[in-house]
Amino acid sequence: MDSRKLAQLCRDLAENRKGENVVILDVRKISDITDYLVIATGTSEPHLRAIRDEVADRLREDHDSSPRAEDGSIHTAWVVLDYFDVIVHVMRAEEREKYDLESLWGDAPRVKPRKRKVAGASTQA
Secondary structure: OOHHHHHHHHHHHHHHOOOEEEEEEEOOOOOOOOOEEEEEEEOOHHHHHHHHHHHHHHHHHHHOOOOOEEEEEHHHOEEEEEOOOEEEEEEEHHHHHHHOHHHHOOOOOEOOOOOOOOOOOOOOO
């Protein structure tokens, strides 16, 4: 799977667990470290855990992909999953506001969300 699709999948998985304000930053032109940053907000320790587990478990089970490294903890309000070409940040709102990764990487364009198909939606006008 290419890095863009992986980033989009990570966003979808975070949103599966009601991650808030999930964004993807395309840092390929401004970073040698990774291609994409996925940033999601959780509202509590259990919510952070649910988002982190959804991303890590589904990627491992469905795509045989485990993070190269994991840093932080649910208790520190910021967890990082490093998939080499995609780095996923799951943060409490206070931490996200304090460290403001979107401004730090302000030159990075945002990847627009894919349109999801709605089950049972009619294609008739």
